[in-house]
Amino acid sequence: MPEAATASQTDSQIVEATEPVVKIFDELLPAELYGILQLRSRAFVVEQECVFLDADGVDTMPETLHFFYPRPASAMSDTHGAEHGRDLSPWAYARLLPADVPDGPAARPGARSISRVATHPDARGQGWSRRLLSDIVGAWSDSPLTLNAQSHLEGFYGSFGFTPNGPRFDEDGLEHTPMERPAG
Numbered sequence: 001m002p003e004a005a006t007a008s009q010t011d012s013q014i015v016e017a018t019e020p021v022v023k024i025f026d027e028l029l030p031a032e033l034y035g036i037l038q039l040r041s042r043a044f045v046v047e048q049e050c051v052f053l054d055a056d057g058v059d060t061m062p063e064t065l066h067f068f069y070p071r072p073a074s075a076m077s078d079t080h081g082a083e084h085g086r087d088l089s090p091w092a093y094a095r096l097l098p099a100d101v102p103d104g105p106a107a108r109p110g111a112r113s114i115s116r117v118a119t120h121p122d123a124r125g126q127g128w129s130r131r132l133l134s135d136i137v138g139a140w141s142d143s144p145l146t147l148n149a150q151s152h153l154e155g156f157y158g159s160f161g162f163t164p165n166g167p168r169f170d171e172d173g174l175e176h177t178p179m180e181r182p183a184g
Contacts, residue, residue, distance in 0.1 A: 020069055022067050025061075025064065025066070026062075032088075032090075034088050037054070037055065038087065038088060038089045039089035039090060039118050040093070040116055040118055043118040050173065054116075058101065061097070064098060065096040067093065067095070068090040068091075069090050069092050069093075069128060071123070073088050089120050090120065091123045091128045092118070092119045092120070092128035092131070093117070093132070094116060094118075094129075096136060096140070097113040097114075097115060098112065099111065099112050101113065103147075104171070105169055108180055111180065114146070115148070117129060129156075133157075137160045142183050142184065144182055144183045145162070145181045146165070146180045148171070148179070150176055151175040151176060158179075160181065162179040163181070164178065165178050
């Protein structure tokens with residue numbers, strides 16, 4: 001049986017990046033995937049109190065891209081309050097779905113959808129999500145993009161050229177606005 005990796009071995013695989021890391025599911029290191037799921041669970045399930053299955057299987061589709069800015073691991077409390085846990089969450093994360101995978105009311109034929117945009121609590125207000133969205137929009141400027149924004153973030157996404165493309169709707173008790181950005 002192979003030896004288990006030590007904390008320092010797995011932590012050293014996660015290096016803080018100045019450029020976003022972009023990977024498909026099969027390329028993600030276990031520590032990267034764990035950190036992404038930690039961040040998404042913290043943001044969407046715990047903080048926003050939306051009980052849903054975040055691991056929806058779309059992450060594993062061959063053309064789904066995972067964009068993130070890694071951060072060094074840090075201590076965190078376990079479920080009993082002791083500082084035994086490790087936070088492997090990235091600074092910011094978003095996924096880009098394959099073209100023509102319908103993602104709620106914003107979906108449009110031929111478009112790729114940006115979803116699960118989240119920022120680590122320690123990084124909020126520091127421009128990490130703005131940087132990440134800028135990277136995604138820049139890399140995919142020749143493709144139409146959609147997203148279902150929490151309505152209070154309409155202006156943020158509007159700064160990247162997204163405009164509403166349908167009526168607001170409720171998702172898990174939070175008002176959302178479907179938005180699109182044309183190619184070019």
